[in-house]
Amino acid sequence: MVERYVAAKTVEEALEALSGGDATVVAGGTDVMPQSQAGRLKLGRTLVNIRRVAALSGLALTGDEINIGPLTTVADLNEHDLIRQHLPVLADAADKFASPQIRNMGTIGGNVCNASPAGDLLVPLLLLNAEVELRSSNGRRRMKLQDFFAGPGKSHKKPGELLTAILAPLPKAGFTARFEKFGTRPALDISTVSVGIAGVMAYGGLQEVRVAFGAVAPTPMRGPATEHALEGKKLDDAAIEAAAQAAMQEVKPISDVRATDWYRRELVHNLVRKVLQDVARG
Amino acid sequence: MSLAVEIAFKLNGSPVRVSIPATMTALSMLRDQLNVTGTKYGCGEGECGACTILVDGLSVNSCLMFAVECDGRELTTVEGVAANPVNDRLRDALVEHGGVQCGFCTPGMVVQSKWLLDKHPHPDRHQVERGLEGNLCRCTGYKKIVDAVCGAGGSNE
Numbered sequence A: 001m002v003e004r005y006v007a008a009k010t011v012e013e014a015l016e017a018l019s020g021g022d023a024t025v026v027a028g029g030t031d032v033m034p035q036s037q038a039g040r041l042k043l044g045r046t047l048v049n050i051r052r053v054a055a056l057s058g059l060a061l062t063g064d065e066i067n068i069g070p071l072t073t074v075a076d077l078n079e080h081d082l083i084r085q086h087l088p089v090l091a092d093a094a095d096k097f098a099s100p101q102i103r104n105m106g107t108i109g110g111n112v113c114n115a116s117p118a119g120d121l122l123v124p125l126l127l128l129n130a131e132v133e134l135r136s137s138n139g140r141r142r143m144k145l146q147d148f149f150a151g152p153g154k155s156h157k158k159p160g161e162l163l164t165a166i167l168a169p170l171p172k173a174g175f176t177a178r179f180e181k182f183g184t185r186p187a188l189d190i191s192t193v194s195v196g197i198a199g200v201m202a203y204g205g206l207q208e209v210r211v212a213f214g215a216v217a218p219t220p221m222r223g224p225a226t227e228h229a230l231e232g233k234k235l236d237d238a239a240i241e242a243a244a245q246a247a248m249q250e251v252k253p254i255s256d257v258r259a260t261d262w263y264r265r266e267l268v269h270n271l272v273r274k275v276l277q278d279v280a281r282g
Numbered sequence B: 001m002s003l004a005v006e007i008a009f010k011l012n013g014s015p016v017r018v019s020i021p022a023t024m025t026a027l028s029m030l031r032d033q034l035n036v037t038g039t040k041y042g043c044g045e046g047e048c049g050a051c052t053i054l055v056d057g058l059s060v061n062s063c064l065m066f067a068v069e070c071d072g073r074e075l076t077t078v079e080g081v082a083a084n085p086v087n088d089r090l091r092d093a094l095v096e097h098g099g100v101q102c103g104f105c106t107p108g109m110v111v112q113s114k115w116l117l118d119k120h121p122h123p124d125r126h127q128v129e130r131g132l133e134g135n136l137c138r139c140t141g142y143k144k145i146v147d148a149v150c151g152a153g154g155s156n157e
Ligand SMILES: Cc1cc2nc3c(=O)[nH]c(=O)nc-3n(C[C@H](O)[C@H](O)[C@H](O)COP(=O)(O)OP(=O)(O)OC[C@H]3O[C@@H](n4cnc5c(N)ncnc54)[C@H](O)[C@@H]3O)c2cc1C
Pocket: A024, A025, A026, A027, A028, A029, A030, A031, A032, A033, A034, A050, A070, A096, A097, A098, A099, A102, A105, A106, A107, A108, A109, A110, A111, A112, A113, A114, A118, A119, A120, A121, A161, A162, A163, A164, A188, A189, A190, A191, B045, B046, B047, B064
């Protein structure tokens, strides 16, 4: 039962409210509200609304990385010039996200902290080698996004910690990245599977390949076997098929209401092939 | 009962002060506490758009929003859109094109269309379809609604 409500204006106020323990952070609320109404999430004794913390909004290029405030909405990501110019794969994933209303409310920080294996911004962020900054009343730490997830809906963020930034290094010249998701409806669908592939295009193939998958394992995952299958290979039909095979073998999907394990593997195979054909065409 | 919090905001231009439970949705505050019932409850889960309102000019699903988050903001519901003559074109276009059948989705469609037309005063058909992606209608088959919003925006493609 909620006994205290804090509409924090500064990071310090939010951290103070969290330090008492048994607190729930609310950003856009698009996960917290439906999950708590359905009884899947028990709200803590303190409800900490961070929406008014100015320091957690905004986007900036600092040195050679883009610093994305966790309160940046999905709509902002889709429209912001810095994202469109430097991280277009993130703008593209934001464009394929839910509905306009949810894009206006939902934040990137909420998508990361909700830690859903199907979180649509997470696959592009993995492709971009993004890192997260966490702060508590004891200090701050940074970790790779890849190491942040612990299981479905679980992360290595401690209860007293706030996500205070998402940092993406500026990609090298020639870097290209694609994101594809598959759901049964065009809008408002939780991804049945999603696939991201990135690399630097050279000699008709990809180098420094990065592959990531969503909704096919307990957490969003990188695909090292698929990356290995692609590294430096000319993207002809045989190489594309080999990569699609590697992908369907390395994912670990479950069967649920949205699809069976078998169907998800087939989707992964077909999406990987589709994305690579698209990359090969340039 | 959950903790009560007092908040103040503007609703369709008029100041409102209200005490609400910290866990209440903005939709429930509007309908059950303030008796402003133009905004509809369809699914309660963000899927249908019947509860769409504008908060500081941005369209949101009021069923997903904590009512406490309304503090200090400007809310516009279908009542506010309807009262403003600027929106007569949208209303007339919906009537003209037969975009209203049972009417349950209409308040959400109107508010969402208002947001869309504020953002893109002359949207093309694709922009209208994408703009209404989060609003379900069980009656019209969407074509008439899309035609109406295109009409209100002065494009007839
Ligand atoms: C109808 C519907 C459709 C959806 N469609 C999609 C979709 O297509 N793709 C997709 O990926 N998701 C989708 N979602 C899920 C949701 O909208 C996203 O995950 C969104 O990004 C969550 O952001 P939020 O700000 O609303 O999070 P909130 O609900 O406010 O928070 C989510 C979680 O993160 C924590 N949190 C938030 N910010 C911080 C912070 N800075 N520090 C610490 N903890 C924090 C909260 O405590 C909570 O546990 C959908 C949801 C609904 C209801």
